[in-house]
Amino acid sequence: MNPGDSALLTDLYELTMLQAYHDEGLQDTAVFELFVRALPPQRRFLLCAGLEPALAWLEQLHFSAAELDWLRASGRFTPGFIAWLADFRFTGAVHALAEGATFFANEPVLRVEAPIGEAQLIESRLLNLINLSSMIASKAARCVLAARGRLLVDFGLRRAHGAEAALLAARASYLAGFAGTATVLAGERFGIPLFGTMAHSYIEAHAHETEAFLRFAASQPDKLTLLIDTYDTEAAARRVVALAPELRRRGVGLAAVRIDSGDLAAHARAVRAILDGGGLGEVRIFASGNLDEHAIAALLAADAPIDGFGVGTQLSTSADAPTLDAVYKLQRYAGVARRKRSEGKATWPDAKQVWRELDAHGRLLRDHVTLATEPAPAVGARALLQPVMQAGRRLAPPPALATLRAAAADSLGRLPPALSGLAPTGAGEAYPVLISDGLRALADRLDRAPH
């Protein structure tokens, strides 16, 4: 069974709290919001992703008979509560930021309204899903900005943190603008274009590099890509040139060579010269090997003649910022606004809305966070949180991934220069997210209340 679909993929305290809510008869409507407390210093913006996997999960969430048996046998819960869990379905409403939209610290990306037990139980897995996809999409977006139109492919399966991380990293990076992935299952599940060449082991399994090239060409005659750094990159490039007439004779379409080690810029230049000199000007150069947005930017700044990049570990683990500080907080219960006041972790209370203002060029100008009941804070400001689920069912079929990808491209095109750079945000450069007067007044009022 898919561990991601199990209702037991939750923290124990969600279930013990639910038992207590059940015992007390607490079942009024709660409003929880999911947001990121602070951006990682290495991120100037975040790109929203993970909503569709989260909504699909909410729609199917239930306890199986085996899971109920296990909970019963644990001795931690009452029979009445287990019976309640047997009927558990998520029946609430969700407002959300669209996948592919940019967002910033303290802006709710998801607002859940449901009976408190339902809204509480989903906390752990909802965070787990949204944190992962938005983290990867945000990392991928930086690679897309750095690559200035070059082809980008997700190579991250082997270092992703498990199966689901690999699968959702492929989805999130494609959404953010990658051309595709090497992970076959992501092709099958999501229809994402697949890319792949050969490994060094294939070359090494043959007595001679030339033999390996010819054998692989016979098997993969369309859009052939040859890996040329197993022994000596430039020597292999010359081999490719020498083989070209024979490949043409056999009807093989040589598309690209891949370089995976050494000084990629220097090798790419040398290989480009060898290929061009051999009449292979149309053969592309594809690079890989522990790349990230900084390495890609540096290679392009050095005018390295590289046409595409495979990005693996750094993408699929978001290695420089392997987590977002995403939290899910109770903001309102039984019609009363609530506020967590723990030191350094206080939250803005009550159900909220996020508004965005664009400048005359259609680029991000500033955002506002207001009470959900407040009017638009400025003429032309657009409300970013929109209803996506009612009574536990999605309000519309899942959008095509291509649609979300187009939305992400639109979002990246609207970044002002202060947000599209790769360096950490400098002093005074943070994007303005204004907290409304109504929200501040409510927070002050709650802080003066007894507890």
Next chain:
Amino acid sequence: MNPGDSALLTDLYELTMLQAYHDEGLQDTAVFELFVRALPPQRRFLLCAGLEPALAWLEQLHFSAAELDWLRASGRFTPGFIAWLADFRFTGAVHALAEGATFFANEPVLRVEAPIGEAQLIESRLLNLINLSSMIASKAARCVLAARGRLLVDFGLRRAHGAEAALLAARASYLAGFAGTATVLAGERFGIPLFGTMAHSYIEAHAHETEAFLRFAASQPDKLTLLIDTYDTEAAARRVVALAPELRRRGVGLAAVRIDSGDLAAHARAVRAILDGGGLGEVRIFASGNLDEHAIAALLAADAPIDGFGVGTQLSTSADAPTLDAVYKLQRYAGVARRKRSEGKATWPDAKQVWRELDAHGRLLRDHVTLATEPAPAVGARALLQPVMQAGRRLAPPPALATLRAAAADSLGRLPPALSGLAPTGAGEAYPVLISDGLRALADRLDRAPH
């Protein structure tokens, strides 16, 4: 379906290479080894984990009818090859390092011998599984060393990279010495002890903190843990003291309080004094809030009276080293040693063995990497790679997790001071891993061969 069980959870190039091997009739035995090229600077040793999940996956690996249909429809593969995939099973042999053993750079932790197609196909997922579990176990081991016997609990589900990462992080951290996890599914799947208290939302859902404490106590009268930092930590501790007689009257066993924010050492001291002054000397203090091994060590160095720690994000993402540089390389094919010679990525060729020497106190002295055919390099040196799978079946039933946990505890007890510290390895401090003369001679010979 569990994405982790799908044969399509692989890189496309594994399948295109397999098509080529199939076309060529290449089916001789290949020896691949999985090893870490270099330790992250933040790690002085690694702790092996993930073997049992990997072996279980190998035993069940096959292509379903639906997967074969999808591959056929992709148009990338020949009918003959699809038919070969339909019969695909892993029939090879595996030697492995035991889970719970320490290991170092360039030491194979897994050696696979199988017909080349089988040994090749498993590359991506094998790396994905071993990288994840060993990375988390290594991070958890550092927390265990730092905590000097205090209780440690995995709180990492919400920030883990997806479902499988959360589940396997619970397993790997328990193996490394954590007392348990908050992730319920890990209790169900692996029998790992579960821990959990309440969230701030529970407190906030009640009109008054005292009411929340009493209600939760009524629902969870055994080993009650109360979260006391929602509003004012010390005031809440005084509330707990004031409530104690009433709780006793009701038969509630108050076990602990949890602090999740602010200066944990200062709060723990103040709370300890309040509890002790109120006759609650036996009530434990549990701390959480973005902890890692360094924070734990600092709290204990400051004599903070904390009895247990919840470790979340930093553990389940191994945030300071969110990947190991694990690779899987062809070392021998059709009876001939092979060597990848790419710049900066050259590997030691042929099937190998790892040997460990202990000092007079039973602590790690030095390791040796030799050809598998070489004799023990020193009297008393122990061979670490042992056979675990033959003809695609495990040679023994999976060991109990408690056995692996005991092995890990034994491993940590054998670390010399140079390896058990938390700071990055200083110059000259790296653990000695000696490469045998036989291995060096073979590498030299291969480097002189044409390619």
